[in-house]
Amino acid sequence: MPSAPLFRFGVVADPQYADLEPNLTLNRYPANSLAKLRSAIEEFNRHDIAFVVTLGDIIDREWKSFDAILPVYETLRHRKHFLLGNHDFAIAPEHLDNVPARAGMPSAYYDFGHSGYRFIALDGNEISVFAPPEGDPRRQQAKELMKVLDDAGALNGQRWNGAIGERQFDWFAEKLQEAKAAGEKVVVMNHYPVFPDNGHNALNSERMLSLLAGHDHIVAYLNGHNHAGNFGVSGATYFVNFKGMVDTEDTNAYAIVSVYEDRLEITGFGREVDRTLTLR
Numbered sequence: 001m002p003s004a005p006l007f008r009f010g011v012v013a014d015p016q017y018a019d020l021e022p023n024l025t026l027n028r029y030p031a032n033s034l035a036k037l038r039s040a041i042e043e044f045n046r047h048d049i050a051f052v053v054t055l056g057d058i059i060d061r062e063w064k065s066f067d068a069i070l071p072v073y074e075t076l077r078h079r080k081h082f083l084l085g086n087h088d089f090a091i092a093p094e095h096l097d098n099v100p101a102r103a104g105m106p107s108a109y110y111d112f113g114h115s116g117y118r119f120i121a122l123d124g125n126e127i128s129v130f131a132p133p134e135g136d137p138r139r140q141q142a143k144e145l146m147k148v149l150d151d152a153g154a155l156n157g158q159r160w161n162g163a164i165g166e167r168q169f170d171w172f173a174e175k176l177q178e179a180k181a182a183g184e185k186v187v188v189m190n191h192y193p194v195f196p197d198n199g200h201n202a203l204n205s206e207r208m209l210s211l212l213a214g215h216d217h218i219v220a221y222l223n224g225h226n227h228a229g230n231f232g233v234s235g236a237t238y239f240v241n242f243k244g245m246v247d248t249e250d251t252n253a254y255a256i257v258s259v260y261e262d263r264l265e266i267t268g269f270g271r272e273v274d275r276t277l278t279l280r
Contacts, residue, residue: 011222018060041072044256157203186217192225200225224242
């Protein structure tokens with residue numbers, strides 16, 4: 001078994017920073033996330049890491065929250081990649097279109113390659129009742145999806161969930177094919193889970209799952225959003241829901257993933273657990 005990994009990357013989920021009093025009902029401490037993130041970045045900076053990904057909900061609410069948390073990320077000596085979550089759009093309506101640019105993202109969804117892997121970062125907020133501007137037809141689409149789920153007795157027809165739209169879905173399918181043709185393994189990243197069944201799952205999780213099921217080169221699907229964390233295996237793919245950094249007064253939650261030829265080793269810090277994911 002080779003001793004050195006091909007590469008490592010860091011994972012942060014749901015720092016959800018805001019200068020707010022704690023939400024004791026949900027055990028969330030948004031103001032404490034600055035110190036927790038600093039601590040996580042100090043740990044990341046001790047390691048040889050290719051990049052660090054934040055799986056959405058950088059802030060809890062308010063545009064000005066970005067001004068406090070983004071400078072903390074500047075202390076990271078590694079490349080950084082952001083995804084956006086529902087809370088990143090809990091801001092004044094005039095800023096809704098500017099969130100990806102504020103986070104320094106190339107666009108709301110994108111992909112990049114590293115050492116024989118293709119990382120696909122999705123924008124799970126595209127169809128939702130919070131990210132599109134007021135009056136945008138995608139808000140109505142989200143309501144219709146929610147109603148269909150509710151009528152079917154599904155758990156995830158919630159207003160805090162979202163879905164990817166048609167164009168992004170086609171792009172995603174195309175990227176999966178491209179990676180397969182190039183002999184790359186794939187890691188999909190989204191704010192929203194799609195498996196196992198849960199009240200936090202994307203509004204179109206069934207459709208997403210059926211797309212993923214058609215490919216045996218998708219190693220893992222990584223997400224946040226459900227702060228309790230979750231885990232499942234379907235086909236050749238591991239579904240890892242990382243725990244929310246914002247939860248608890250002082251216990252952190254983040255991870256370092258080491259990618260080997262035959263497995264992914266997840267080293268959890270704080271509330272995050274260790275896992276060994278043997279490649280199938």
